[in-house]
Amino acid sequence: xxxxxxxxxxxxxxxxxxxxxxxxxxxxxxxxxxxxxxxxxxxxxxxxxxxxxxxxxxxxxxx
Numbered sequence: 051x052x053x054x055x056x057x058x059x060x061x062x063x064x065x066x067x068x069x070x071x072x073x074x075x076x077x078x079x080x081x082x083x084x085x086x087x088x089x090x091x092x093x094x095x096x097x098x099x100x101x102x103x104x105x106x107x108x109x110x111x112x113x
Contacts, residue, residue, distance in 0.1 A: 051098060052098075053080075053094050053095070054096065054105050054109065055095050055109060057093045057095065058093075060079075060093055063079050069108060075097055075101045075105050076097070076098065077096060077097050078096040078097075079093050079096075081094055
């Protein structure tokens, strides 16, 4: 798994995760618990290396 991006909060990470899943790209949220409790660290979104390019295109369309 490779990092696609880091979101500032859990809500944004969940929205992006949903968008990726709608396109058939599985993803994992990393640091989700720490972000929710501490509010200091971002939530990393990880995808398979072979899905990275497609995931980056989706990310650019959302942003």
